Amino acid sequence: MSAPNSDFDPVEVTALRADELERVRDEAIAAIAAADSLAALKQARIDHVGDRSPLALANREIGALPPQARKDAGQRVGQAKGAVTQALAARTAELELLEEQRRLVEETVDVTLPTDADPVGARHPITTIQEHVADIFVAMGWEIAEGPEVEAEWLNFDALNLGPDHPARTMQDTFWVTPERAALVLRTHTSPVQARTMLTRTPPIYIACPGRVFRTDEPDATHAPVFHQVEGLAIDEGLSMAHLKGTLDHLAAAIYGPEITTRFRPSYFPFTEPSAEVDLLCYVCQGAADAVADCGTCRGEGWIEWGGCGVVNPRVLVACGVDPERHSGFAFGMGLDRTITSRYDIADLRDLWDGDIRFTAPFGVGL
Structure with missing residues (x-):
């Protein structure tokens, strides 16, 4: 049985290359910024941070690397995921605020008007x-x-x-x-x-x-x-x-x-x-x-x-x-x-x- 390849170069794994991770990160941040509703943001999260997203697939590749190569690769993937997660948190806060403002405008109730909030009863x-x-x-x-x-x-x-x-x-x-x-x-x-x-x-x-x-x-x-x-x-x-x-x-x-x-x-x-x-x-x-x-x-x-x-x-x-x-x-x-x-x-x-x-x-x- 052959021993692990200690000369394995993580740079040669496409998903872990620095330029590839930067591209995936930038695409994710752009998609998050383009989301105009909480529903669209949810889909962007699934596409770019979900289990089958490019970042998730890249993270799985780290396990196949020799021990001496895992640290650098892990840092590159972690930095990319951190940037995307930060963008998600910021955009979520923005959209939640916009949604709250929209509902305040569209669902405004004049509490001074008489209302029949409860169903009208009926006598037997x-x-x-x-x-x-x-x-x-x-x-x-x-x-x-x-x-x-x-x-x-x-x-x-x-x-x-x-x-x-x-x-x-x-x-x-x-x-x-x-x-x-x-x-x-x-x-x-x-x-x-x-x-x-x-x-x-x-x-x-x-x-x-x-x-x-x-x-x-x-x-x-x-x-x-x-x-x-x-x-x-x-x-x-x-x-x-x-x-x-x-x-x-x-x-x-x-x-x-x-x-x-x-x-x-x-x-x-x-x-x-x-x-x-x-x-x-x-x-x-x-x-x-x-x-x-x-x-x-x-x-x-x-x-x-x-x-x-x-x-x-x-x-x-x-x-x-x-x-x-x-x-x-x-x-x-x-x-x-x-x-x-x-x-x-x-x-x-x-x-x-x-x-x-x-x-x-x-x-x-x-x-």
Whole structure:
């Protein structure tokens, strides 16, 4: 095996010649000086100082030299790299200053102007319609009444003529609060607020009761175990079904528009007698014979079920301390969730509660 060539002349290695290193250094410094942006300077750094740059390749050649030649070659390469590195640092500082000045000019913000830095929030449609309905009744001279969501069994059922054997009192329809002997339920309607008002006040009484109610329904496109109602109660001398119909016609027009039409269908409720279901003429097909069959909103009926109503049963008046010989009244109740889904042709009630702000945001500024 032959020994290393001790007579090797590093000057003969092209990459390590002084004139070649000077040329590579000058080219690198010129490229750095010509860079007009930080991105261009980054590319110049890669080209002239990177792992595959001429200076890096020259540095690798030093390892192949005999020991006595490495010092001088190393000094020449180091001096060239030092000059390039110094030029890079100086140009980087210049370009960073220019970039900062450019951004100060182009991105100047007038902090004295009003701004909406945060996204505008949206109120939930249920909240909005509850307040809208409350405003309608207040404008009519009525009051808004509220009550607890955990309610006494007597107020939720007995006071409203729902006897002990009524099927609505079973676990199939009602959430009972344990222990059962406490006789407390999650209210199944807002009617207990009406009973509480009659027990604590004397007629005339005109109240609306919006709020959350609970029933053991399986959630699907048209049902939910938690939903919202607005109920109304009027107790005074000489009230009749005619006053009830006028009130509901006004409420329907205020919610759905002045062209809406209502109708009453005979029905049965324990707390009213006589009782009726209230329907709205479909606002899409208008009940027209040539359009009703294909209407997806009313499903071919021409009418949309809205709620129940009637003249307050005398038994309810007696239970709540009101003289039925002197006073009469009417009551009604509508589902607010159903009001929204029918008014805006929403196919699935669960869309209201899925938490997708893309659905609820458009309702945030009003109904």
